[in-house]
Amino acid sequence: MVELREVKVTRILNPTSIDLGEYVINPYKGCELSCLYCYVRSNRVVAKEKRPWGSYVDVRMNAPELLKKELSSKKPKCVLLGSTTECFQPAEEQYQLMRKILEILNEAKVNFVILTRSPYICEYMSLLKEGFCRRVYFTINRMKPVLKEYLEPKSPDFQERFKAIDELFKHGISVVPYFSPLLPGISNFKGVFLRFPQAETIEFEGLNFNLSTLPKIISVVSLVYPELQNLYEKMLIDKVFYESVWRSIKKEVAQEAALGKKDFHIYIHCFGNYFRNRHVS
Helix, strand or coil: CCCEEEEECCCCCCCCCCCCCEEEECCEEEECCCCCCCCHHHHHHHHCCCCCCCCEEEEEEEEHHHHHHHHHHCCCEEEEECCCCCCHHHHHHHHHHHHHHHHHHHHHCCCEEEEECCCCHHHHHHHHHHCCCEEEEECCCCCCCHHHHHHHHCCCCHHHHHHHHHHHHHHHCCEEEEEEEEEECCCCCHHHHHCCCCCEEEEEEEECCCCCCHHHHHHHHHHHHHHHHHHHHHHHHHHHHHHHHHHHHHHHHHHHHHCCCCCEEEECCCCCCCCCCCCCC
């Protein structure tokens, strides 16, 4: 059972180091999707929480009101939506904060970029089509259902995400399919470039081996794929081996991109050092 708590905040436009916007808006604190590999679990603020990640969502009720005020003083050219939460998680169906936020941004003629993995975004298609949605980074993946059940049990079905991306493209929305995380020995990205012919590029992010949840992730991988336990454990301690595995995966991705005649970008986290990648969902 997810605890929904209605709260008020003092600021909704927050500076961001992610190069997709000048400010970021997170209408919720917490995320009931509860993905085991989510980098937000290692966030300092979240680490101080006594409530387990995935068990709570704080609804920032005054976000739309604050946004109207802050836009007039900060005057951003582009804002990012959803760096530490899923903006279109189930709570949005009840509270409709994103609907109000998108209406305000459109009215103020402020461009925005969205990070999501939720097909529910398609419910707001008319707002996305008003011309200020610069791009949607839509997180995708492919893995066995049993592994998904362990790693991201509450996240939307992968095929439903693919269909949502098709729908966004159909309505002229710029989308970047974002394959994350790449799991060595597991991730199936064969044919992904051909699957999204309208995408100008597809981006990939490797599993972050510096996450606090990595030991649990390895135990889950080992449960489903016992033969991969040694590979993951060696990647965790051997820098040369770690880098060689990712080089091999990069080569495979490049080959797939060539078949699909598409551009691609791949982000790999530095060994033993937390990597602040450009965009995360």
